[in-house]
Amino acid sequence: MLVKDFITKEIPVLKSFDTGDYALTLMDDYKLKHLPVVSDDSFYYKGIISEKELLSYSDLSVNIGNIYLAESPSVRLETHLLEVLALITRNKLSLLPVISDQDIYEGVVTRERLVDVCADFCQADAPGSTIILEVSPTDYSVTDIARIIESNNAHILSLQTHPEDTNGQLLITLKIDAEDASAVIRSFERFNYTVVWHFMENGMVDDIFQQRMNELIHYMNI
Template sequence: MLVKDFITKEIPVLKSFDTGEYALTLMDDYKLKHLPVVSDNSFYYKGIISEKELLSHTDLSTNIGNLYLAEVPSVRLETHLFEVLTLITRNKLSILPVISDMDEYEGVVTREHLVDVCTDFFQADAPGSTIVLEVVPSDYSVTDIARIVESNNAHILSMQTHPEEKNGQLLITLKLDSEDASAVIRSFERFNYTVLWHFMENGLVDDIFQQRMNELIHYMNI
């Protein structure tokens, strides 16, 4: 998924003659911590102004052209979602400016809108079930996982991995198209996969698995 698929153009832009007071009013209206600034006579992108910078000045009637514009990264329309997530998170931004090859302002990606984008990208709200596995990183095999899932007449809609810092294990989150993942869970158990957590609309797990889930929840609550 590329920026051009989820760019937002409704966020207002500021120009150098706008005051700090006006900028803060817009930030409050749109629930943002940053706003883009463009040239007075064009849409050439100049930078962003932050709420923190504005609040550090006592005279908010000052034009923002006389204030510091943060030099934050910008992205192009062909930038991938993963890069957007990295830049917004790393720089603690409420917006990420989108510019053209000629450095003209195109719009922004907002942190809030990214939640909806990620929900769609990761198929989070699609009908189905979710399973979280824990594996040793050296044992991680996409082929084996897919084979187990598909052998039970299910398919993987999305899969994410996350390293567990405490024990060095790898957590694998699977979103499946099957609302009853009981058979898939039992197959993972047979192949010595540790199933940490699951959610499914229908189906039951056996007593042994339920006992292990209860033990895990108890352990997490200690």
């Protein structure tokens, strides 16, 4: 998924003659902490200005052109979603300007829009189940995981990995297209995978858990 597929062009830009007051008003209107700055006579990208930077000035009637732009992060139209996510997160940006090969401003990717795109990218809203496995990094094999899932007539919709800081294990988050993942979970456990969490709409694992909870509550009430 590339920037050109989810670029936003509705966000206003600033030019050198705009004042700090005007910039803060726009930020408030659009619920942003940053705005792009372009040249007066064209849309040549110059950088971004932040709310924090503007609020450091005692006189907000100052023109943007008189403020040194410390940041000028940007991406191209062909940049992948994951690179955009890394830049916005690393620089704590509310938006990231998109520019052409000639450094002409094309639009932005906002943090809000990025959340929607990432949800779509991860198939978060697709019907199915979510399973989290814990494995040793040396035992991690996408091929084995896919084989177990597909042997139960299910398929991987998305897969993300995250190393645990505490024990060095690898957490694998799987979204699969089976709404009842009980057979997949049993298969993972049979092959000695640790299933640390799962969510599914309905299924035998949930039903058994609910039955045991009911039995426990009944026992406690005797």
